[in-house]
Amino acid sequence: MDPSKLVHVGWKRVAWPELRIQRLESSRERRLPSSVEKLRTDIRNHAYTLLKKHNLFYRDENGDENEVLLEMLQHPLEPDTAQPTIIMLARWSPANAVAFRNVAQEMVDWLADWATNVSQRINVEITAPENVQTIYYGAVGDRALSNAWDSTREAVDNLLESLPSTKGSLTCLALQKYGVNPEINANPPTVYMSMDHRSNEATWNYVATRVKELLNKQGWNHVQVHIEHNLNMFCTFPLLPITDDKAARMENGYRNSKRITGDYRNTVQIGDDIGAARYTTREEDERSRDPGAGTLGCFVQIKTTNHQEWRTMILTNYHVVRPAFDGFKLKTVGSESVAAAPDNDSDLCLGHVYKVGAVTGATTGDCHDEQENVKLVDDVHLGQDERSKTTELIIKPGGPGKFCSHGDSGSVVFDSDGGIVGLFFRGHKHNGSFDDGYGYATPIELVFQDIKDFSEQGVTDIRIAKA
Numbered sequence: 001m002d003p004s005k006l007v008h009v010g011w012k013r014v015a016w017p018e019l020r021i022q023r024l025e026s027s028r029e030r031r032l033p034s035s036v037e038k039l040r041t042d043i044r045n046h047a048y049t050l051l052k053k054h055n056l057f058y059r060d061e062n063g064d065e066n067e068v069l070l071e072m073l074q075h076p077l078e079p080d081t082a083q084p085t086i087i088m089l090a091r092w093s094p095a096n097a098v099a100f101r102n103v104a105q106e107m108v109d110w111l112a113d114w115a116t117n118v119s120q121r122i123n124v125e126i127t128a129p130e131n132v133q134t135i136y137y138g139a140v141g142d143r144a145l146s147n148a149w150d151s152t153r154e155a156v157d158n159l160l161e162s163l164p165s166t167k168g169s170l171t172c173l174a175l176q177k178y179g180v181n182p183e184i185n186a187n188p189p190t191v192y193m194s195m196d197h198r199s200n201e202a203t204w205n206y207v208a209t210r211v212k213e214l215l216n217k218q219g220w221n222h223v224q225v226h227i228e229h230n231l232n233m234f235c236t237f238p239l240l241p242i243t244d245d246k247a248a249r250m251e252n253g254y255r256n257s258k259r260i261t262g263d264y265r266n267t268v269q270i271g272d273d274i275g276a277a278r279y280t281t282r283e284e285d286e287r288s289r290d291p292g293a294g295t296l297g298c299f300v301q302i303k304t305t306n307h308q309e310w311r312t313m314i315l316t317n318y319h320v321v322r323p324a325f326d327g328f329k330l331k332t333v334g335s336e337s338v339a340a341a342p343d344n345d346s347d348l349c350l351g352h353v354y355k356v357g358a359v360t361g362a363t364t365g366d367c368h369d370e371q372e373n374v375k376l377v378d379d380v381h382l383g384q385d386e387r388s389k390t391t392e393l394i395i396k397p398g399g400p401g402k403f404c405s406h407g408d409s410g411s412v413v414f415d416s417d418g419g420i421v422g423l424f425f426r427g428h429k430h431n432g433s434f435d436d437g438y439g440y441a442t443p444i445e446l447v448f449q450d451i452k453d454f455s456e457q458g459v460t461d462i463r464i465a466k467a
Helices: 040-053 094-114 143-162 201-217 246-255 318-324 377-382 444-454
Strands: 013-016 068-075 078-089 123-127 136-138 170-179 189-195 224-229 280-282 287-289 298-304 311-315 329-333 336-339 352-357 361-367 372-375 389-397 412-414 420-428 438-443 459-464
Touching: 013 094, 040 068, 040 078, 040 094, 078 094, 094 123, 094 201, 143 170, 143 189, 143 201, 143 372, 189 201, 201 224, 352 420, 372 420, 389 420, 420 444, 438 444, 444 459
Parallel strands: 078 123, 189 224, 280 329
Antiparallel strands: 013 123, 068 078, 136 170, 170 189, 170 372, 280 287, 298 311, 298 459, 329 336, 352 361, 352 412, 361 389, 372 389, 389 438, 412 420, 420 438
């Protein structure tokens, strides 16, 4: 067979001519070429023929059946990447993996004969519904699973670190109810794993098999496994360059709580914006870029070996203020500016919790019983893997709306008694999820211990500042 016509097997999907990044979106700016649109009926009919041939066609009790879509699909916010794509939805299981591959391959072969006069190549993909439909997730709500999760999480983490395709690529490891059913509790308990883009999706079926074997050995046969590419949410506020569109600039400022009312204050307060007071440089073109901003979490007081008196300082996240450090640089990846390698010589309680962020203001959240392993991909240049991978508290919104958003990094999370629970630093949004995601908070005792450890015992004591 012509190698250029061979399909590619991914996680619960098979595609041609490549496994494009998940999740793609329907383009609003690019329409299907007329030569492709004319084939819509023939393509749908042949797709259903193949689904029935390989026993992948289904019709449920409500009369719903497989969807076959023909759309211009693009990377989010990148209309120039839009390509005509056939999407066939089918229920995936290890038992029908071969059928998935056969359907995709036979559709590619059919197009080679029937679509010779189209003006643009037509991509092909057969995928499970959960890869494209809205995802609903929540706390697992099973005390036995929650109690065993700490040890299971470390076992799964160790397994992933032992496999070449996932070693060093994990960005989130969680235990949640996860699926496409809007009734969250009707979805199965699932070990959710997200990877950075160095992890090859073509290897994930083997990875999932190994993880499922581990779960089954400890009696978790009913627990499912899901893998996706996801880099967590970056929650510093991006200060965009001023444009000539004044109306759009003002609307964006109002939406992100950047309007200042009344007089300027002489002192900063908890929840205020904070960021580096200088621009950063993008290494390939030496252009200056805005450093971003986050939230002033709270005031702390420390004693050091050189200063035995209490000194008041602010507590926020490293990635909020890192542009202030010599050697911090940016590089271009696609249309985004991301952290580049620095110069070589450069220097829990559960229940309702609250925070005051620079963008979302005062919000309420709820802690999950289970914690998650999290890795900051943009901090790999620290060179200490144990510092870039942490175990974090999970905080879901306590009601409608968001708990956190871009610009809230560095705000403190506190309980109903005013006690500091942790330091908010980032969030996570499952691909295609029904909501705006959830937040991560580092337990405050770990924050204090890290400050002392990182100072190499220069800081001898630390406490929350008193009013």
